[in-house]
Amino acid sequence: MDIAPFATEQFFSLYEFTTPHLLCASDCETISIGELLRLAGTDAQALLGLRLGYTESAGHPALRAAIAATYDGVTPQEVVVLGAPEEGIYLTMRTLLEPGDHVIVLTTAYDSLLNLAEHVSGNVSRWPIHPREGGWSLDLGELQRLMRDDTRLVVVNFPHNPTGYLPSTAEFEALIDIVRRHGAWLLCDEMYRGLERDPAARLPSATDRYERAIALSGLSKTYGLPGLRTGWLVIHDAAIRHSLINWKHYTTICAAAPSEQLAIVALGAREALAGRSRRIIADNLATAGQFFNRRPQMFDWRPPLAGSVALVGINVSSATDYCHALARDGGVLLLPGTCLGADDHSVRFGFGRASFPAALAAYEHYLDRVIES
Numbered sequence: 001m002d003i004a005p006f007a008t009e010q011f012f013s014l015y016e017f018t019t020p021h022l023l024c025a026s027d028c029e030t031i032s033i034g035e036l037l038r039l040a041g042t043d044a045q046a047l048l049g050l051r052l053g054y055t056e057s058a059g060h061p062a063l064r065a066a067i068a069a070t071y072d073g074v075t076p077q078e079v080v081v082l083g084a085p086e087e088g089i090y091l092t093m094r095t096l097l098e099p100g101d102h103v104i105v106l107t108t109a110y111d112s113l114l115n116l117a118e119h120v121s122g123n124v125s126r127w128p129i130h131p132r133e134g135g136w137s138l139d140l141g142e143l144q145r146l147m148r149d150d151t152r153l154v155v156v157n158f159p160h161n162p163t164g165y166l167p168s169t170a171e172f173e174a175l176i177d178i179v180r181r182h183g184a185w186l187l188c189d190e191m192y193r194g195l196e197r198d199p200a201a202r203l204p205s206a207t208d209r210y211e212r213a214i215a216l217s218g219l220s221k222t223y224g225l226p227g228l229r230t231g232w233l234v235i236h237d238a239a240i241r242h243s244l245i246n247w248k249h250y251t252t253i254c255a256a257a258p259s260e261q262l263a264i265v266a267l268g269a270r271e272a273l274a275g276r277s278r279r280i281i282a283d284n285l286a287t288a289g290q291f292f293n294r295r296p297q298m299f300d301w302r303p304p305l306a307g308s309v310a311l312v313g314i315n316v317s318s319a320t321d322y323c324h325a326l327a328r329d330g331g332v333l334l335l336p337g338t339c340l341g342a343d344d345h346s347v348r349f350g351f352g353r354a355s356f357p358a359a360l361a362a363y364e365h366y367l368d369r370v371i372e373s
């Protein structure tokens, strides 16, 4: 059975580990196990006794409790620990959708949020995020018009990859009201939550506002630990949760035991980890802002409100061709917007890495060279 190409991963697999200057990563700067243990004040000895057997399918009880404590109204039983955040998207679509079910997906979107809905239901309406001067906007009237009596699922992602858009709390609650009026499920991908420019703008988790919301989160982005592959879903509804765990028996059965232990450690240091990511992003956004100001003819800069990425307009005939050439000839990686369903005149920048200033300097050097030649 065929599925749409996972364009973002396919592009990264060509260049991620061979291109010297990554300018488009969505994760934040990572740390070593040693640094993590030091940051959390944990003795490495405590981890060495871990026996490497299977763990519980829903997740280690201590990890589920640590995750639940990061929400307002979530119990450990409502948390399902995943083999990877990505797995949560697959399991949710498999659990909630039958072929033909109507789904609405906020687009542009991280590939699997759209492609898996298309694959399983084959009946997806796209709800586009719109560019506006200096930023992005949602049209809730458009969402209302797309909703049908039989809409089964609405899929959103805030802070949004790739635009960095973050709705206001009032806008988010109005969105949830629309979904609630139709009794639909809401999958809210909250992978970048905690990376708001203005901490006061942080949204509540959708699961703290709506009983039919399913929240996806994990340690890959905000906490800079993608190598742990730790992710989780929060699901209030027991029947849906059980049916999702049944699907999970066909994918990973349980998370990796060492990752679960390190995730417990990481959650103990989560404020320090997220604060570190926010500081790196703030510094990099300041550097990026100056770069874009120097090149207004080349780029259309819409600073992100939250998250670690931004979708930037670029004045070239094909952003896709440009990104391949830039990787090959300049050793600099930008992600074509087309990978995420945007037009071919946009690229994704990522601001979470400590190497961003050096990578941007390499890019600027390349641009100067191209102009001179």
Ligand SMILES: Cc1ncc(COP(=O)(O)O)c(C=O)c1O
Residues within 6 Å of the ligand: 026, 084, 085, 086, 087, 110, 157, 161, 189, 191, 218, 220, 226, 229, 231
């Ligand atoms: C919005 C969004 N959701 C989910 C994921 C999946 O996270 P992971 O790659 O850690 O499984 C990503 C990764 O880029 C993402 O951007």
